[in-house]
Amino acid sequence: MATAAGVACEAEIVRITVDGLEYRLHAGPSLLAALDQIGVLMGEVDIPHYCWHAKLSSDGSCRLCQVEIDGQTGLQTACNTPVRDGMIVHTRSEAVVRARQTVLEFLMLNHPLDCPVCDQAGECKLQDYAWRYGAPNSRSREPRRKLEKRIDLGPGVVLDRERCILCRRCVRFCREIPRTGELAVFGRGDRSVIGLFPGVQLDNAYSMNVVDLCPVGALTSRDFRCKARAWQLESVEGVCGGCARGCNIWLDVAKGEVQRYRPRRNDAVNDTWMCDAGRLSYAEIARSDRLDKAWIRNQESVLEPVSVASAISEAARMLAGLVAEKGAGVIAGIASPHATNEDLFAFKRLLDEIGTENSGLAVPHGEADELLICAEKAANATGARAIGFEDARSLLERIRGGGVDGIVILGHDILTAGYLDDETLLGKIDSVILIDTHQSSLMRVAQVVLPARHLAEKAGTLTNCDRRVQRVRPALAADSELLTEGEIVHRLALALGLNGFEAGYDLPRVSRSLAAAVPPFAGITIESLPSDGAQLVSDGGEKGAVR
Ligand code: SF4
Ligand code: SF4
Numbered sequence: 001m002a003t004a005a006g007v008a009c010e011a012e013i014v015r016i017t018v019d020g021l022e023y024r025l026h027a028g029p030s031l032l033a034a035l036d037q038i039g040v041l042m043g044e045v046d047i048p049h050y051c052w053h054a055k056l057s058s059d060g061s062c063r064l065c066q067v068e069i070d071g072q073t074g075l076q077t078a079c080n081t082p083v084r085d086g087m088i089v090h091t092r093s094e095a096v097v098r099a100r101q102t103v104l105e106f107l108m109l110n111h112p113l114d115c116p117v118c119d120q121a122g123e124c125k126l127q128d129y130a131w132r133y134g135a136p137n138s139r140s141r142e143p144r145r146k147l148e149k150r151i152d153l154g155p156g157v158v159l160d161r162e163r164c165i166l167c168r169r170c171v172r173f174c175r176e177i178p179r180t181g182e183l184a185v186f187g188r189g190d191r192s193v194i195g196l197f198p199g200v201q202l203d204n205a206y207s208m209n210v211v212d213l214c215p216v217g218a219l220t221s222r223d224f225r226c227k228a229r230a231w232q233l234e235s236v237e238g239v240c241g242g243c244a245r246g247c248n249i250w251l252d253v254a255k256g257e258v259q260r261y262r263p264r265r266n267d268a269v270n271d272t273w274m275c276d277a278g279r280l281s282y283a284e285i286a287r288s289d290r291l292d293k294a295w296i297r298n299q300e301s302v303l304e305p306v307s308v309a310s311a312i313s314e315a316a317r318m319l320a321g322l323v324a325e326k327g328a329g330v331i332a333g334i335a336s337p338h339a340t341n342e343d344l345f346a347f348k349r350l351l352d353e354i355g356t357e358n359s360g361l362a363v364p365h366g367e368a369d370e371l372l373i374c375a376e377k378a379a380n381a382t383g384a385r386a387i388g389f390e391d392a393r394s395l396l397e398r399i400r401g402g403g404v405d406g407i408v409i410l411g412h413d414i415l416t417a418g419y420l421d422d423e424t425l426l427g428k429i430d431s432v433i434l435i436d437t438h439q440s441s442l443m444r445v446a447q448v449v450l451p452a453r454h455l456a457e458k459a460g461t462l463t464n465c466d467r468r469v470q471r472v473r474p475a476l477a478a479d480s481e482l483l484t485e486g487e488i489v490h491r492l493a494l495a496l497g498l499n500g501f502e503a504g505y506d507l508p509r510v511s512r513s514l515a516a517a518v519p520p521f522a523g524i525t526i527e528s529l530p531s532d533g534a535q536l537v538s539d540g541g542e543k544g545a546v547r
């Protein structure tokens, strides 16, 4: 045999041959599922399929996955044929090729062929498979079936019935994953159509996953419709920042902007799903309230725009003056659970080197469910706690008591978490230095405001609710005046002349320092992190994750 791929576990292993190559697989699941488990499906082993999906029950309705198996009569569907030891499978025999052509011809009989105006064009499995496995010409002369072209199924999803190939993935998703069951097949035979049960809308918290699941352009995202063609998009691996789950995502970029988020498969985190709120949260990147310049409060008590370098110098001057006059104990810091592990480690080192123990963390909370959505509405509260930031309530008490004269605040979570109704309390502090991605009412009491990069504009790592450290990469090139929180506090530390901050912020070096200094991160560096992440090695004494 030419190669052998296989599973790590030696128990229940069988050997099969596919097109002359031997594979070692777990016995039991279907041929498609077993090949998917070892990562060769649609790579080394090409078995086209529509209705089968790795995370849904088997349907066996599309008949595209037919293969030939030695010793068995006729062709078998790979999606519901269990793997058995010694199986010899052929995916390119004459009979298989002919069967695929027939299935595709049947599926195309009534298809509208409106690829030029279809949002799915360029990422459509009907296009792809018809091109790769279909017959070169249509034999059909009959008029095509006419059906509704635009049905609003719910707030996020639009159905084009003419394009549907009745694979039922959308139906099974709604029944099996959110278990809301809004969709069904109505009618019989060639009158069958996808539709909603009477009086129901497709508005569950995960509804837009059916758009990713639909192999054709029948289900499209209302948000993404007509925004960009698939071939214009560049996809960058990232992590959703909407809650502590840290769902793995693709950030699809065109025209210098993120056009959409899509789920990226990670079986240890989000399978192949994400929630609608997280999916649509990309809009915050280019929102009109993004901070894009630095500000200093002038002698008339008005914020005026300045360069980032000037704002950092002014912040350093304020903090140094307070330390010289009153000691480091009057300085405090509030961390953001939206910042990366590296940003937070740099911030913790800044506070440690200044010599203050006054720090806190505020984490916004909201609705949670049993599937993915966590109550903590930020991606890195677990990482912040592991690095040493504790709940900000005791720090707020200290501020109320007049014990803080200078504070560095990352983000405005202290407001969104509901720890403060407004900025009034912080207005009692002489020197408020705010580092944030978006404008907030904290600017009213800040003496210095510094703009920070969004998660989509920077590299780093985040620690999710299950203590999994995952990497983010910049999908967008940020303006040179826009730095990460880590870079800003590093420059602030340099301006203060603090120990241990070498010239130039170097993310891999910060990551290695984090791994060396904070026990739970031992052995985890940004350069060595696999694309599906790595677990924190121990709890290091920090408080457990709150979902
Ligand atoms: S709408 Fe899409 S996912 Fe649903 S049955 Fe039709 S082709 Fe399949
Ligand atoms: S569950 Fe949380 S991390 Fe996942 S997509 Fe939704 S908001 Fe984002």
Ligand code: FES
Pocket (backbone or CB within 6 Å): 048, 049, 050, 051, 052, 059, 060, 061, 062, 063, 064, 065, 066, 077, 078, 079, 080
């Ligand atoms: S994938 Fe096997 S029948 Fe559809």
